[in-house]
Amino acid sequence: MQLTRLRLDRFRGFEQAEWRPGPGFNLVLGENGAGKTSLLEAVHLLGHGRSFRGRVRDGLVRHGSPSLEVYAEWFDGQQRAHRAGMRHSGSSWEARLDGESVATLAELCAALAIVSFDPGSHELISGGAEHRRRFLDWTLFHVEPDFLETWRRFSRSLRQRNALLKTQPQERQLDAWDDELAEAGERLNALREQQVAQWEPLLFAELASSLPELGPPRLVFIPGWRRQERSLRVSLAAGRERDLALGYTASGPHRADWRVEFEGLPGRDGLSRGQTKLLALAATLSQAAQFAGGRDEWPIIALDDLGSELDREHQARVLSRLAATGAQLLMTGTEAPTGLEAAGISPAVFHVEHGRVGPA
Numbered sequence: 001m002q003l004t005r006l007r008l009d010r011f012r013g014f015e016q017a018e019w020r021p022g023p024g025f026n027l028v029l030g031e032n033g034a035g036k037t038s039l040l041e042a043v044h045l046l047g048h049g050r051s052f053r054g055r056v057r058d059g060l061v062r063h064g065s066p067s068l069e070v071y072a073e074w075f076d077g078q079q080r081a082h083r084a085g086m087r088h089s090g091s092s093w094e095a096r097l098d099g100e101s102v103a104t105l106a107e108l109c110a111a112l113a114i115v116s117f118d119p120g121s122h123e124l125i126s127g128g129a130e131h132r133r134r135f136l137d138w139t140l141f142h143v144e145p146d147f148l149e150t151w152r153r154f155s156r157s158l159r160q161r162n163a164l165l166k167t168q169p170q171e172r173q174l175d176a177w178d179d180e181l182a183e184a185g186e187r188l189n190a191l192r193e194q195q196v197a198q199w200e201p202l203l204f205a206e207l208a209s210s211l212p213e214l215g216p217p218r219l220v221f222i223p224g225w226r227r228q229e230r231s232l233r234v235s236l237a238a239g240r241e242r243d244l245a246l247g248y249t250a251s252g253p254h255r256a257d258w259r260v261e262f263e264g265l266p267g268r269d270g271l272s273r274g275q276t277k278l279l280a281l282a283a284t285l286s287q288a289a290q291f292a293g294g295r296d297e298w299p300i301i302a303l304d305d306l307g308s309e310l311d312r313e314h315q316a317r318v319l320s321r322l323a324a325t326g327a328q329l330l331m332t333g334t335e336a337p338t339g340l341e342a343a344g345i346s347p348a349v350f351h352v353e354h355g356r357v358g359p360a
Helices: 036-048 105-111 129-143 147-165 171-210 232-238 240-246 273-295 312-325 338-342
Strands: 002-011 014-019 025-029 068-075 081-088 093-097 114-117 217-222 257-262 300-303 329-333 348-353 356-359
Touching: 002 036, 014 036, 014 356, 025 036, 025 312, 036 068, 036 081, 036 105, 036 114, 036 300, 036 329, 081 105, 093 105, 105 129, 114 273, 129 147, 129 171, 129 257, 129 273, 147 171, 147 240, 171 217, 171 232, 171 257, 171 273, 171 312, 232 240, 273 312, 312 338
Parallel strands: 025 329, 025 348, 114 300, 300 329
Antiparallel strands: 002 014, 002 068, 068 081, 081 093, 217 257, 348 356
């Protein structure tokens, strides 16, 4: 995929701005607070329905404005042109894709694929399980046709069962929702297990390059219930009294998680902050590679302030591998990462200053 035009209106510090990145590597320079990251956030918003730094209502709308607007044009892997626009107030939104109104954010997010690495990406490893479930499900959303309907079916049945648990229901009422939840949940779990199995060799290849000193890795997937001992239907029945007391469903795919273990380390907490960042970056880049394998095109890759996150050697290694893929790369920094020179890469350079974006 290749982004060719991005326009922002009332987005964070920008009253109005336009950016036309080129193919390959694009570097946006500017002082801290100039708005470099906002450009990546805007693309991420169209591809994910939210910023990588939080929800729209958490500061994306320019102060004093009722709503923000983002418009983008891009080519997909088959060189088909697309365009999309969104207006978002923080509580409501409307969008159009290729001239047609969009009914759900899923329609918009399915069209524009972007993976992002930013200074907060270590939360993928050190943060809560929700980050890691969302990470797995992003890939499934883009490469597995059955995923979205399966996920929606599971989510609906989970909401219904949780609502019912708060009402002291009759046994037969819960039985019906247990059956529905179990069937959808088992299917969702099977898709995730399949995705993890396909992702594992790609992740391990990245780790062999970025964290060889930690030894052989092991990827552990946690379904959210003791699947090795029982089916989800049996697990729901066994935990019914507990769930009634709690008022919600305590086990199932909505509790799924994953982790990477290394020989010689006691666990995830044994990683240094730098190693945690490298593990998060390896996960992000291998996710992009898995998308490329499933869709025969690379997603747009956004790297926010890479120079402050990685040393020169790791920067050069990562950038050299990305250059070989042909993927479009959107990077930001207060100065050019030293890894670009070491990797022999000459990016298109832009500068952000006083609410404007232009060639450096």
